[in-house]
Amino acid sequence: MSDRSQQLAAAYAHCASIAAQHGKSYHLATRLLTPDRRPAVHALYAAARTADDLVDLPGADPAGDLAAWSRAVLTDLEAGWSDDPVRLALVHTYRRHDIPVEHLVDFLAAMTSDLTVDSYADMAALDRYMxxxxxxxxxxxxxxxxxxxxxxxxxAEPYAIALGEAFQLTNFLRDVAEDVDRGRVYLPADVMAAHGVTRDQLAQRRHDARFEGLMREMVAVVRRRYDDAAPGTTLLAPESRACVRAATDLYGGILTEIERTGYRVLDGRVRVSRPRRLAVFARRLTAAQLARVRVTMANPKSRSSTGA
Incomplete structure (x- = not known):
């Protein structure tokens, strides 16, 4: 194995460790992917996490740090290589899968907006950010x-968009308390006002019937976004469907946990338990294995690059 091949393998392994540490539900779902697809998803997650952390866990100059990282990743993408492991895996993933660079530019713009924008007037404004x-x-x-x-x-793109938004909205509902501590609110201001909920109430962690009503409405909004995304799963490669269904089950499970706790997300982060995560994985594992067998039988040459 050449030095560059070793560096690339190490970069993907580094991204996998980031995904395992910070995105337990996502990482578990990726175990259902074929081995040739899995590293790319880890790379995309790690890159998003790295940029997000520059905003959410800032140093002395968050704007400067994010701008420097953004310039570096775009320069690396043009060059086709990087000495930074996360950026290297991202560059390789973008090139291998022919992902438009505009997606990365738009993501970085959204992260940059988090440095100055701290609220959203309505759902339309939140959708523009998302x-x-x-x-x-x-x-x-x-x-x-x-x-x-x-x-x-x-x-398949409209359904991929809807699922990305559903996952993001789920995070917003789960992380209300953490986000307000960082000076940001991702609940539409007009919906908050309609329920009589103020920013100060969120900051003071005051759970009451008004906040519960707000959360109930927002959970319904997010569930509709999952419904919009659902038909897209059958458009995916058969061997990728179990992963997406598992991720949807796990993230949808966060909404169920929010409801089960009486919408008390101001008291602490709501989580899907490890036994529940493993049960979802086990339920989808057989479907993933069968899909791989069927694809291999239909085309014996369609084996992963790892031989798995």
């Missing part, structure tokens, strides 16, 4: 997952 923070994530992942025979990528 184009860069969530929709393009779905569009980045789509080429890695692949589409079913005869399905063009464009056909």
């Amino acid at each position: 184009w860069g923070s969530a929709a393009v994530i779905g569009l980045q992942v789509l080429p890695v997952l692949g589409t079913a025979p005869g399905v063009q990528r464009k056909e």
